[in-house]
């Protein structure tokens with residue numbers, strides 16, 4: 001028996017539930033093309049693109065803590081107009097859905113970006129959750145009213161599937177997600193990185209040039225599981241689980257908590273030639289066979305019924 005691993009996610013038909021998380025591959029369209037050729041990858045989210053080009057922060061911008069990464073890249077990207085040209089070229093070369101991540105700082109920027117990028121994307125992921133950029137990301141995404149207005153403005157200009165990526169750095173993540181759902185998002189991606197910092201004890205100063213960064217990887221996995229579980233309890237909208245997925249067990253945990261699909265980020269850095277996607281897909285497949293489930297859909301949110 002081969003369990004059905006195909007997923008229908010907010011109107012996107014995915015050949016696999018595994019999605020490349022935003023940012024880890026940078027904005028290189030060459031890498032996006034390469035990862036899309038892996039049959040275990042269902043979709044790719046681009047690096048977040050902003051209204052204006054951004055250089056990013058000075059080094060050091062990332063540190064491997066062993067149990068996860070701490071990064072403050074500063075959302076380096078060429079800005080939405082330049083990136084549009086790159087994405088237009090890429091779009092014809094890849095066979096899986098391309099989810100374009102946008103990081104507007106207000107409703108007007110959101111409207112302009114979505115209008116311009118609509119033809120080169122299969123879906124949008126609204127990143128209102130980056131923990132280390134001024135006037136962007138979390139500064140916007142921790143206020144339910146700003147989330148509501150930016151989401152509504154994005155929704156107005158695209159009929160493509162619209163995801164919002166939420167932050168764990170808020171008191172009530174359900175309140176933020178609910179505002180986005182009421183304003184028309186089709187799915188929620190949970191979670192972005194956690195605001196954190198590290199100090200170099202020899203230099204006696206913060207490790208990152210930006211002082212604060214976002215923690216990702218193994219350390220945040222239980223937080224992602226908790227948030228996916230809470231969102232599934234409270235809202236009737238598909239959830240994409242993201243945070244510390246390194247193997248099939250991490251993925252299954254998020255699916256049992258309520259995720260319909262899974263994003264993999266930091267773990268890609270440890271994987272040779274994106275093999276991690278094949279390993280996770282095989283592990284999920286074997287788990288379904290062993291448990292006697294014919295489709296991955298049958299186990300979404302199952303931990304709530306026990």
Ligand SMILES: Cc1cc2nc3c(=O)[nH]c(=O)nc-3n(C[C@H](O)[C@H](O)[C@H](O)COP(=O)(O)O)c2cc1C
Pocket residue numbers: 021022023024047048062069071073075101127165191192193215216217218220242243244245263264265266267
């Ligand atoms: C180096 C790096 C860059 C990232 N850039 C982005 C980004 O541009 N946009 C975004 O929404 N998330 C970004 N993220 C967050 C990831 O997409 C993901 O939400 C987070 O790392 C948790 O997943 P993980 O533990 O599998 O890495 C970045 C993460 C890392 C490690």
